[in-house]
Each structure stands twice: as structure tokens, then as C-alpha cells.
Amino acid sequence: MRITDILTINNIKIPLLASRREEAIKELIGLLENKVEDVKQAYEAVLEREKIMTTGVGNQIAIPHCKHHSCPDFTIALGISEKGIDFSSIDNNDVRLVFLLLGPENNPGKHIKLLSRISRLMTDNAFRERLLKAEDRKQVHDLLIEQEAGFADIE
Template sequence: MNLFSLLDQTTVLPSFAVGSKKELINALVDALEEKVESKEQLEEIRQAVFEREKIMSTGVGKGLAIPHAKTSSVDDNLAAFALLEEPLDFDSIDDEPVRLVFLLVGPESNNSQHIKLLSRISRLMNSGSFRETILNCSSTDEILNAFQGEEEKYFVS
């Protein structure tokens, strides 16, 4: 499974403006609405992501946050991505604000797949040139094309 296949026009938020970490996470979860069957399922995802965030911030440094959770309310991995218009405080481990935010939600029953996807996000976003490419994107299509191109360079699905 590749990251690109988890993203589409409804789950990528380019030039996104928010005022708080909570507002950002809520917007990313809301972007998954078309991927789930009910409002209840969406709320279970939201609760799981916020519960995980309480344990420790998912601001991993270098301007990136990867809010994530596992929940029994989904059978497949779901993702959303936001490129923030302005840097946002995310309680990151390096105390730097974030502009790149990748939400990942997976089923509780498939821990190894969830860890592999988190690792793939980290490796992909660890590339300074890729982060710069994403930061220079101004549309959903540009972001999707950037992810697809970068994954094709480094990963075989």
C-alpha cells in the first residue's frame, strides 16, 4: 500500500488556514467523511485521534505532524493531508511550528500495516527536497502529483 492511494481530492487540503491544533485535527478528520459510512464512525475516528494526541504530541519535527490512531470503527487505512497557509504550533518535539500535517487512521486489527505506513510517511517527509516541493504546491493536484512522484522514486508497492 502506498500513501498516494490513500489521498484524493477530498482528503488533501492545500493552503489551509486554521487557528489551532484542535481545529486542524477536526478539519482533517472531517475530510474523511466521504470515506466512512456514518457520522458515528467519523466521531469514533475523531475521538481516537484526540486520545492518541493526549498521550504525546504527534508533531515529529521539521515542520511535520502525523496525527494518527487505530480504531475498531474502520476496516481500512484512511488518510488526509493538509498544507497549512501559516505555521501552527503543534507542541512538536523540536518546538517548531508545523505546516505539513498527515493524518493516518487504521484498523486496530492491523497494527503492522499501520506502523509500516507511519514509517513510510516519516521516511518520505524526512527528505528536505520533498518537503520543499510540497511547501511550494498551491493546489490539491500539485500535492497529489508530488506524493505520487516521490513514492514512485523510492518505494515499490
């Protein structure tokens, strides 16, 4: 499995219109309605996870996520904000790239591997800049495919 197998073009929001963390999560989870059995419960679960510790990991990136019974399989949405959103990031900077990862409760290992893959992809400063400058969803998706080509499949 690759990130781009579950992060489809239709799951990319550019620009992300939200100005607050909760709005951003709601906007992105709305893209996943057909992949989540109970959107409201999944949304609440993501917010609960955010209360434990911020998912604003720095470098203008947030990866809100949760494992929940209403998610039969893994799915990812990505939003790109033009202005930035306060995610209480560890570097105190606003977030412009928001990856929302939802997955089933029964596969924590794969959940961690997907989080790790997103993090590894985002360590490349030049790649992040290309994503932020992308003009449409297809360009974002193509950039992700190209960047992930050098990685092995996630088991």
C-alpha cells in the same frame, strides 16, 4: 499499497485553515467522512492519542493517527498550513504539513508501515519545500506520486 493509493486528491486540504491542533484534526477528519463510520468517535480517538505523546515529529510535520473500530480500512488526509500550527512538536516549531492517518484496530503492522513511509518521504528537505510551495491539491498529489515511485509497495 502506496500512500497515494489512500491519500486521494479529495483528501488534501490546501490551505489548511486551522490555527490550533484540534481544529486541524477536525478539518482533516472532515475530508474522510465517507471513509469513517463514526467521525466523532474517530476524532476523539485521535485526540486521545495526541494526549499520550505529540505527533509533531519536527521539521514542520505532524502525523496525528489512530487505530479505531470505526475505520474499516486505512485512509489518509493531508493539510498544508500557510501560517503554521502549534502541535507541541519535538523541535518546538509550528507545523505546516499535517498527515492524518486512520486505520482499523486489527492491522497494527500496516499502520506502523504507513507511518514509517510518511516519515521516510518527509526526510527529504527539498521535497518538503516543494510540497509547501505547491499551489493546488493536484500538484501536491503528483509530487507525492513522484516521490514515492522509488519505494516498494507496503504489504
